[in-house]
Amino acid sequence: MLKALRMDSDTCTGCHQCEMMCSYGKVGAFNPAKSVMDVSLYNGGAVNIPSTCTQCEEAWCMVVCPVEAITINPTTGAKEISAEVCVGCKVCSIACPYGAINYDADSGVVTKCDLCGGEPMCVEACPTPALAFVDKDSTGYDRIWNHVTADLVDCDSTVRH
């Protein structure tokens, strides 16, 4: 069973501990600016929404990559970036309609959520049920995906699945 991140805005307090741990996992320092998990504040801080890559089926980033730097981890299903292969062309960062893959100028490559190899550090950090690592089908991603997939090209699967 593949698992994915469930991100729940109702219980998110906006403490950003997920960003702290995520950045630690990514760059070895506490630096929310390097986190690929982002918490956005709404309504005067009354609503906090965590967001990151949903590891979507379409994998716009992976499909568009000109050097095959993004591949699927067969164990976790996560679309992972190879920092060695990525040239930093950033095409994936405009192709992802969720804005979930970003260029990092310091490293010269793009970054995104890779589910930490199956043990997401953001989930470990979260003091509330806002982040959980659950069955892929119970994440509630549909409402995120539906906005985009309805009108975009159907690229359901690729040869590299």
Next chain:
Amino acid sequence: MSWSEKILRVDLGAGTCTSEPLNMEWAQDYMGQRGLATKYLVEETDPNVDPFSPDNKMIIATGPLTGTIAPTSGRWSVVCKSPLTGAIACSNSGGFFGGELKNAGWDMIIFEGKSDTPVYLDITNDKAELKDASDLWGKSVWETETTLRERRGDNDVRVASIGLAGENGVLYAAVVNDMDRAAGRSGVGAVMGSKNLKAMVVRGTVGVKVKDPMAMMKTSNTAKEILAENAITGEGLPTHGTQVLMNVINELGALPTRNGHDVQFEGAHDISAEAMAEPRESDGEANLVSNAACFNCPISCQRRSKIDPSHFTVKDKPEYQMVSGGLEYEAAWALGAACGVKDLDAVTYANFVCNEQGLDPITLGSTLGAAMDLYAAGAITSDDTGGHELTFGNTEVFVAMVDATAKGEGFGKELGQGSKRLCAKYGHPEFSMTVKGQEFPAYDPRAIQGMGLGYATSNRGACHLRAYTVSSEVLGIGGKTDPLVTEGKAGLVKAFQDLTAAVDSSGTCVFTTFALTGDDIAPMIDAACEGDWGVERLNEVGERIWNMERQYNIAAGFTGADDTLPERMLKDIAKTGSAKGSVNRLDEMLPEYYQVRGWDESGVPTQDTLSRLSL
């Protein structure tokens, strides 16, 4: 590691920003934030300086744990000489500004001199410059923060600024960050205003490193688990916020009411946590919208509140019909019970104004309570107040006075001087519920004896956050002590003062100490910082800081005679509640306190004490 080892020195007169290395010897002795910033102030300024003189400095400081994974690591402090008290001022805030500053690679910012024209400080990592703030002068905290965020073109910047109160020299003006988190007490915002400094904008992407990351994770996780399992930090504070105390303290008979005339407030429930969560009759919505957290905090005690849009305070003011930082216990008490006001939305409105224009709600509420007392005594009349009947519980007039104070209009200008100056001017200095010129908060010293000693000896004037003996005397944390008994309170107060001074210098929140002991906190500091950090050293650093602050105050002209409480607390008995018939018996505690502190009978640290602490 953990310290950025870098200070930003901003000469407002010359308009320059320069980087200099942090004095790491001092960092080892005073840690950061409150302790280290005070050390710099002590070394660099004259304790007798006029607080509004360009020679007073304002120091913004993070601690070594600020910006790390240690729970509640968002804390930062503002240190300067206080215009309200003339004593050391150290105000501590949460939100996200402190973490961002640390993440930009700075331990501290030292502001010196005064700018000729309004400026703001703009920081992106190691790049710092002063920019023109002429167009921001006269704007609220909310407008300033929004404008600067848009101007910077970066939604992730963090802003700390002053509102009209700081600009107008209200003696208890706050520095407000992240829209409604505040370094609230002792008038640090007025000092900022006196320097023509409107705001600080920070974006940090450098990252914070620690000595031993694995140990840091482990100790932080342990601390998080303790915080999560604790009834107060894991349940009470997230659910009810600090307001969980309103009914508890009122039932105990320790809620100073109507400027200390009473110790219980008949409207306490109306302004309590429980009332905030109840749907209003008027619109069916609750005042409380949600809780929220400061940076890296698992407790999330913040309140997010919304006033009924049809409430008289906001019905013509759409800018207040949104969600902002809601009532904390101290604010609800000051703006409610101390003034006899029990209209929750009106109290919330007053709190929003404090957020918006940068005011300390404790001193504002207490000063208004004192003014009402003066009015009741006939010392001031409606001629003084612009025609307003300033009686206890007059909600409309209360709201009008809050607005007037924020804007510096009419009688509001006098209210902006705090209760000590106000009451002295009108011939009743005894009406001022202050110690060393700063208003005391929401715990009546007649019903909680240790808090009286805590207020009397607090280095920044009356304060609950220097020695929160309520933990022991009311909540029973770390062993219950009887709040009506004076015995043992000297040692208790000292222990709280020392540990709190250390925690306030670490970069974490003192609320963790509801659940964490020094034995839980020291290992996190040890994992983050160079050197060996055990609980003994933590307490020693705390004691060193306490004595340093004391020395500063003595040099500034304070003596043991200032370690006292308002007459009303010492002479007028509590009329109801558990302490019915009691006064605060400070005289039974103070000599012992001096003794356990290693101070002489007049309250001066002995040479032995100073050398023991390497002072």
Next chain:
Amino acid sequence: MHYVIIGAGPAAVAAAEKLRVLDEDGQITMIGSQAQQPYSRMAIPYYLTGKVEESGTYLRRSSDHFESHRIELVHGEATAVDAAGHKVILGDGSAMAYDKLLIATGAEPIIPPVAGMDDPRVQQCWHLEDAERIIELAKPGARAVQVGAGFIGCIILESWVLREVDLTVVEMGPRMVPRMLGEKAGNLLKTWCESKGVTVHTGTTVETIESTQNELNVVLNNGEAYPADVVIVSTGVKPNVGFLQDLDIKIDQGIEVDEFMQTSISDVYAAGDCAQGLDFSTGETAVHAVQPTATEHGRVAATNMATNNSFSYKGSLNMNILDTLGLVTSSFGAWEGVDGSDSAEIYNPDNYQYINLQFKDDVLVGANTVGYHAHLGVLRGLIESRVPLGVWKERLKKNPVGLMEAYIGVTQEVAGSA
């Protein structure tokens, strides 16, 4: 079923792979004119800077990738298509029969009609071989004149600066990257390049390139002249369709295709830089010579080749992202605006920051950015989903930086203010 693909670039490879998924048994042949493994032009600038080796430019990492997917790579040049005979004629005179044909021949550089262009020290920067030649010529301290400041021109600037080449850029258009960036953005980019020590002439053309044995002399129409050791020509590209001159196929700016990516000839499809397909923003057709369009075209064409035109394509969104000496610029859709659109803008020239959003009613239709690289993809999401922005439009007009918040606000239906 024999699928033949002319070309071996991103559109061709995406199509071949998609075909393999949809038709397990079909025969797939890709005809490539280049000697190397299929490589990506997007990666050439990074090859020039030395960030990657030649193998780092390959579209697929594994050396047996195509073989293992039973995609046959034929090295050769298509010289003609015999549509009636369902055959592709190759350079060696042989013919290859097809059932379905995809033309994905990409584009080729435009050589401006200027005297002196034939000197060997005047270089294109298009193929890997060009890059290798440039690496030889661009020694530290060498004087270089780059003709053209379009997308490719800008993306290779970094490699000159890193090589400590003394660089002058000459662009015919009124600003840098005129087909991707509006006035403020293009000029901001120019200022940026100048701040990095690059001399930039916009609104200027090259009159002639004079050659002597020791150097070139690039004479501009403004009267100035620059001696140079190397001249790089990067003045845009045109669809590579010369080999179709004898075929009765509709060609405008590129090979015209319908919503199925099929050309005017049945069983013949076109994709990528050579194809003039539906434009998502205008509903007309256009050539979008960009990587995202190429891969999308390839997959849509393949889907329709394998399924008898089952998938109707809504068109490609023209979008691009460019890193010029560290300043990231991007463009999306109708960045110039459309009739009746209104816009939001933030312009901080001191910080090299700019965002311009174009709205039609309360839908985002286009954008330009300078100096931002976080969450840019949501611009695509908002434009292509045509989601009504509701209250978020006014918020974006006030603060265009709040794109991610607006995106989440809209898609997760968050009320209240940001």
